[in-house]
Amino acid sequence: ISEISFSYVTQGESDSVSFWIGNTGVAELQVLQISTGTEFFSVDPSQAAIPAGDSAEIEIQFMPTGIGAYIDTVLILSDDPHNPVLTLTVSGMGINEFADIVVSYGENDSVSFFNFPLTRVNETWIQTLIITNAGTPDLEIEEIFIDGDAFSTPVETALLPFLDTLEIPITFAPESEGTYSADLVINSANDPDEITYTVQLYGESSDHIILSVPDVYVTIQEAIIAAHPEDTVEVGSGTYEESIHLLDKNLVLRSIDGPDSTLVEGDGTGSVLTIAGGQSNLTRVSGFTLTGGGGATGGGIRIDSSSSPVLQKLIIVDNNADEGAGVYIESSSPTLMNVSIQNNNATGDGGGMAIRDNSNPILNYIIITGNDGDNGAGIFVRDNSAPVFNNLTLADNEAGTNGDALYIRNGSNPQVTNSIFWNNGEESIYFSPTGSASWITVDYSILDGGESDIFTNDNGTVNWGTGNLEDDPLFANVYLLQWPSPAIDAGNPASDPDPDGTLTDMGALAYNQTLQPPDPVVDFSGSPGNGEVALSWSFPLDPR
Known part of the structure; x- marks a missing residue:
């Protein structure tokens, strides 16, 4: 074996599983060390001398102190000349000793707010949240209700055994354009941490909506068929x-x-x-x-x-x-x-x-x-x-x-x-x-x-x-203009200017003159004087 799973163990309690180390050789096997890396798993015994043809039982104990997943490695050191070091992966899940409500949607297992897609006026959109009992006693849900307009759910009460689930369908049915908010309230009788669990609900409504592909509709044509005139397919x-x-x-x-x-x-x-x-x-x-x-x-x-x-x-x-x-x-x-x-x-x-x-x-x-x-x-x-x-x-x-x-x-x-x-x-x-x-x-x-x-x-x-x-x-790559193309600034002066603010260019792709270095000056000269030099030059010439 290479791994052992303890599955679920209530926090503060323990469980044990045994495995055996066998000696198939002709001499006594000395197991020098059997150990774990964390305090949540322990082994007994920590050493063993195993005669030829015999085996030794090793007990692993799992003692979770909190809620969540645990993983460790059992290290086995021996005088086996071929396999002196062996490892064994052990894992387990610590669960609540009390009833524990978990509200999830998709991969989110701790939902505190939920946004509905943009929904058309006088139409409905239904999304489903999942309630799971992650504790060992049955979860007693005394009341489920929604405080706010435009949202509703038919579920009112439930009794959930350990790891059982309950679907909560929530309907968003706006009657006018605008934004909506409400609270989904879940009251339990025996979850000491969350007697009241609240999920904030948000929705927006319009006469024209955005239909999302592929998040909501798998294909573009499917969204087009579902759309109303003047909707947006994104x-x-x-x-x-x-x-x-x-x-x-x-x-x-x-x-x-x-x-x-x-x-x-x-x-x-x-x-x-x-x-x-x-x-x-x-x-x-x-x-x-x-x-x-x-x-x-x-x-x-x-x-x-x-x-x-x-x-x-x-x-x-x-x-x-x-x-x-x-x-x-x-x-x-x-x-x-x-x-x-x-x-x-x-x-x-x-x-x-x-x-x-x-x-x-x-x-x-x-x-x-x-x-x-x-x-x-x-x-x-x-x-x-x-x-x-x-x-x-x-x-x-x-x-x-x-x-x-x-x-x-x-x-x-x-x-x-x-x-x-x-x-x-x-x-x-x-x-x-x-x-x-x-x-x-x-x-x-x-x-x-x-x-x-x-x-x-x-x-x-x-x-x-x-x-x-x-x-x-003077096309460059992908039909861009390059300096000093005669098409630059040569379009109709009455046309809208290019994005760089200069006169419109010919062609589909304007040349960006903000990247163009200035034209060099000409006739540059200097005349020395008494402690100074007089410089002169002519106005730069456009090479085009």
Whole structure:
């Protein structure tokens, strides 16, 4: 044996267990020492001489002085040449000689307060506490009641034998918005330490609530189904292997820790996120990585049916679809901000994004890179759509046929401001030669090759506005600008300033000039005089 357990022993009392040491050798075994490390366990005898083929009984006594777990090691030293040192683990639990009430919830075995989740007005939430008798006599609970509004329990009295348990279901049923508090009072007749045990209860109620994933709901879709319009579904970090559909509800769907920590991975058969219930801008989705989508349209996100949600802080990566592999927008006008659309692959048109059928989305601070498709590897726009592109970075997209960055078709009118189109192949912006004429407006943007990199095919108009450049934007890692990029401070002066307070930059990622050392002065010189030196220099020159 390697361990002995005494189970439960009442404090102040003792119990004993015996084990035997045998001698299987041919000579007498001298057990030189048998000892314990604490005063709560003792052994008798402490030495033994055991003839060959015989054995000796060793008694261990456990004497707990308090309530709780005890553990010790019995050390055995002998003249056995092969095993001169042996150890034996002993353990036991000291229990109360009186009835002892323990109130627990989950891993907390000493509950003194309890918070209920945010609960909807006129709905109920039930949580269950557990009462256990940790003492040897029966625990006599004479009275259980709740002092306060909105909380209730059906349990009133109980008699609990040793280690028996009692479930106390508590119902929170608010009738109006606000915060609530009450006391769960448990009166016992024979627990000398806690004649009255009180648990403070807290709850909050609102017409619109937060549904937590995975703490309360295992999947995101399960929470969406349970949600009411204008509720919030809040998602903890992790990878969720599912596809999400917002149904016909305006909801806030957000992660706690952002897109790097919260991934939604589809199964390759359909969109990872579908918004197709006519949602308004009350619907907001933020803080997810959407990957692994597939199907006919919108592997990452599909938005249609006159929906206009607001999407922020998303990473849409490694999705596939026939059209609009990253994002597919049909007859809708969403707003996207701070979104990265990368490495998506369309077998048809719109590797990064497809916009069609009278859609008028607004895209602010969007990175669209590394996407593939037949036409419009970055963005495909068609059928009287008028997207607004502010501070886009479209780079390294590759079309199988035409329009590596942007393909425009059939009466569409994209507007481009403060954006960078770079390294998208030989046909960066391409107009379809068929269908109604389209047009594009470009201001304060960098286009690789300039206006000559726009192919109208005599079926469109280019409004080549103010402040456009064709210089290398000097991308660093992940398409950040590096000094002295011509895109820095080169955006529309009327646009909102960058976070560092300077003029807006072109592209999705602004350069932080607070980290930039000052420009060196020029024409620095000194003229010695009587006990002094006169220094002079010219005003620093911006190297751009």
